[in-house]
Amino acid sequence: MELPEAVIIGDETFNKENLSLFIKKRAFLLTGPNVSNIFESKISSALSGFDYKKAIVESSTYEEAEKIYREKFDVNSEAVIGFGGGKVLDVAKYLGYKAGIQVISIPTSASNDGIASPFSSLKGGIHPYSLKVKPPRGVIVDLSVIMKAPKRYILSGLGDLLGKFTSTRDWKLAWIEKGEYFGEYASKLAYESAKHAMISTKGIEDLKYSSVRNLMEALISAGVAGGIAGSSRPLSGSEHLISHALDIIAPEKGTHGEKVALSTVLIAYLYGMNWKKIKAKMQEVGLPVSFLQIGVKREEVLEAVTLAPSLRPERYTILHKLNLTKDEVSNILDEINI
Numbered sequence: 001m002e003l004p005e006a007v008i009i010g011d012e013t014f015n016k017e018n019l020s021l022f023i024k025k026r027a028f029l030l031t032g033p034n035v036s037n038i039f040e041s042k043i044s045s046a047l048s049g050f051d052y053k054k055a056i057v058e059s060s061t062y063e064e065a066e067k068i069y070r071e072k073f074d075v076n077s078e079a080v081i082g083f084g085g086g087k088v089l090d091v092a093k094y095l096g097y098k099a100g101i102q103v104i105s106i107p108t109s110a111s112n113d114g115i116a117s118p119f120s121s122l123k124g125g126i127h128p129y130s131l132k133v134k135p136p137r138g139v140i141v142d143l144s145v146i147m148k149a150p151k152r153y154i155l156s157g158l159g160d161l162l163g164k165f166t167s168t169r170d171w172k173l174a175w176i177e178k179g180e181y182f183g184e185y186a187s188k189l190a191y192e193s194a195k196h197a198m199i200s201t202k203g204i205e206d207l208k209y210s211s212v213r214n215l216m217e218a219l220i221s222a223g224v225a226g227g228i229a230g231s232s233r234p235l236s237g238s239e240h241l242i243s244h245a246l247d248i249i250a251p252e253k254g255t256h257g258e259k260v261a262l263s264t265v266l267i268a269y270l271y272g273m274n275w276k277k278i279k280a281k282m283q284e285v286g287l288p289v290s291f292l293q294i295g296v297k298r299e300e301v302l303e304a305v306t307l308a309p310s311l312r313p314e315r316y317t318i319l320h321k322l323n324l325t326k327d328e329v330s331n332i333l334d335e336i337n338i
């Protein structure tokens with residue numbers, strides 16, 4: 001098991017005192033273009049007294065991560081500090097892994113479960129899914145920062161968590177039918193994080209401080225479930241494969257969590273789970289409840305669902321088992337109306 005050593009959650013936690021728990025002198029800061037502007041004074045006050053170099057992450061591709069490593073990275077850094085959204089944290093974890101140094105994850109939104117997980121999702125690599133790296137050594141969640149993120153990104157984190165209802169079922173299926181290792185505890189932890197998110201939905205809709213904190217804790221414990229399992233199995237099943245396929249077929253449409261949530265409704269239907277309840281929750285909080293709402297056409301969904309199992313043939317899921325045709329998928333979409 002590889003887990004973060006310290007998780008600090010609270011108000012105004014991105015500060016010098018907390019960074020000093022991990023770094024003595026030198027650090028490499030990765031951040032996003034908007035975040036860098038919005039939180040300019042917060043960054044300089046938290047990092048005052050440290051010797052640091054900084055790079056801006058525009059996109060989470062291998063090419064960009066490698067370019068930053070070649071041209072900007074300071075090999076004498078004690079840590080990579082990732083202060084930003086999912087893209088920044090993915091690149092930060094990759095650089096930390098490559099350089100063999102610790103990563104401090106400081107998310108600026110609740111958009112996905114990568115905050116504390118040992119996985120880095122970079123596009124343009126040999127695989128369209130995530131790479132196993134080290135988990136961040138420290139996770140600092142500053143709620144005063146997260147609360148400033150657009151509501152859509154907070155809901156996206158909720159959508160990513162809903163996916164754990166079906167990813168854990170796929171994992172169990174692979175154990176039953178293929179004899180794959182199945183970690184009961186890691187699976188329960190991931191499943192609970194989805195349930196936990198369902199309970200706080202009302203508050204998340206109104207962006208209540210305590211609900212957003214709950215959501216962040218659920219995202220962190222989901223990531224930790226991945227660390228316990230030693231694979232992304234508890235976090236990512238067929239619903240993520242459809243989301244990855246949509247990244248290829250209909251790029252830049254919808255957020256990760258929105259795609260995962262919609263795909264979760266479909267996979268929950270295939271498992272005979274209560275997909276209506278999941279969809280109703282999505283509607284209640286303001287997540288999109290149809291692919292068209294995020295600009296993905298019916299034909300693109302059909303293509304994505306049928307392409308999905310081939311993206312990871314070795315990772316057995318219900319989509320591998322059923323091998324659905326486009327006609328079958330189309331009938332299901334009619335029935336569940338997404």
Ligand SMILES: [Zn+2]
Pocket residue numbers: 112113160240256260
């Ligand atoms: Zn995800």
